[in-house]
Every structure is written in C-alpha cells, then in structure tokens.
Amino acid sequence: MPLKIMYGVLYAISPELFPAKDRGTGNGLTATATRVFGILAPVIALYANLSTAVPVYVSGALIIGAGALALLLPYEPRGKASL
Template sequence: MATGPHISHTETLIIAVMGVPGCLLGGVLVEIPRLGRKGALSSSTVLTGAFLLASTTASSSNGLLGWNCAFNSMSSLMYAVLYAYTPEIFLTKDRGTGNALTASANRIFGIMSPIIAMFANFETAVPVYVSGALFISAGILVTLMPYESRGKASL
C-alpha cells in the first residue's frame, strides 16, 4: 500500500467498495423493531465518529486502510438511513422544503470542511478529534428526535 500522505488508487477503490455493504445494511437495520430509523441512524453516526477517532491509532498504512474502510462503511450506512429518514419526518406539505433545507445544510457544511482545513494544523490529530466528536455528538442528538417513522404512515 501507499506510504506517506498519498493514497493509491487501489486503496481508494477498496475504501469505496466497503461503502456498499454499509448502504445495504442500512436498508435492513431500519426495519428492525426497537431499532428503527432513529436507532440505525444514531448508532451508525456514533460508530462513524468512533472509527474516525480510532484511525488516529493506526501505526501502518494497512492499519489506516482498515480504519478508513470501517469509517466509510459506517458513514455510507449513516447516509443511507439519513436520506431515507429525512423525508419521513416532515409533514407532506413541508416535505419538499424540509428536504431542500437539510440537503442544503449538508452541502454548505461539506463546503466548509476544506475551508476549515486550510487553517487547520495537520501536524496534530486535533482536526480528526473534532470531526469524530461532532459525529458522536450528532449521533447522540438523533436519539432526541421526537418521531420514529418505522411502521407508520407518512404524516
């Protein structure tokens, strides 16, 4: 595998392929009683953050590849559930606006990431710690959502 800060095309492909099982698993987990959409979203978001934090412990390229595969699998699961759950929590009359606002927020914060990276100190793992902590916090906040849409008709 690659050495140094660069990642090879092979590693990129491996990481990307590991996202596929996450998406498929997300489709299964949302239908499990007592877990549902909220449980699947919360647990996958917390695990995304945990795997991101764990990646700082990698002492080899292969170790980092493994953590990146786990991170990508969980983040794919998280997004699969998020994009299925989001339309279900809005009233029908507000669904288009709600989806547009949440998708816009996702894109805006995604754009902010490289801007923040311009000012980050890459000599430390602090940016990774902050990002991991934000994922874990978001996963915990999901449990406070007032509505579980599994098994219910649309609003």
C-alpha cells in the same frame, strides 16, 4: 460504505420526519446543509493546525454529537399521522 448510509438517512428517513406540508422545504434544507458543509470541509482542513490532534477530536465530537441527535429521532414514522 459510510456515504451510502448518509444518503440513506438523508433521502429516506429525513423526508418522513417532516410534516407533509413542510416535507419539500425540510428535505431541501437537509440536502443544502449536506452540500454546504461538504464544500466547507476542505476549506476548514486547509486552515486547521495539523500539527496537533485537535482536528481529529473536533471531528470525533461532531460525529458523536450527530449520533446523539439521531437517537432522538423517532424510530419508525410508519402508521403515524403527520402534523
């Protein structure tokens, strides 16, 4: 279920937030960042110290930070002109 939500945001909401002239580039950068960090996640887990709870707290902080950033996004771009 979380992957469906992530892809819904990535491919439905993200392109609408970019100005029309930059939409392709913005969507490409968003998709690239998703794949790069998806590749880096197992590498980070390989070198993380799993005897402590620090990786869990770092992951939780990143999720909360991403949620806080998402709250700053416009709620509904429909009916608004692009820059």
